[in-house]
Amino acid sequence: MQFKPVLHATAVDFAATVRGMVLPFGVGAVAYAIAGTDTVQSAYPDPATGAYTLRFLAPGTYLVAASAIGFQAALTGAITLGNSETRTGVNLTLLLAP
DSSP states (O other): OOOOOOOOOOOTTTOEEEEEEEESTTSOOEEEEEETTEEEEEEOOOTTTOEEEEEEEOSEEEEEEEEOTTEEOEEOOOEEEOTTOEEOOOOEEOEEOO
16 A cells, blocks of 8 residues: 655645634643644644644634543634634633533
8 A cells, every 4th residue: 555645735925824722721632723524734722821823724714623631622613714814812612521
């Protein structure tokens, strides 16, 4: 079996950014940008503040999610980003798993 690498490139001039916080902070969460069924970007929030940044996103519609072991995943509604747009205040709160 041979694997073929797949490269995704986005011109930096048009790339969008999403910023926010994942709470509670310091639980080892990961934030994700999801387009369709593909995770296109991920970031580790700052353990001291919960702040995260998802960079270099192509203009389009995304869901933003966060997950951590022992917590239920958190998910936003659809977020549509334009060329060079920076969307701030995309905050996610993780709840303890039952």
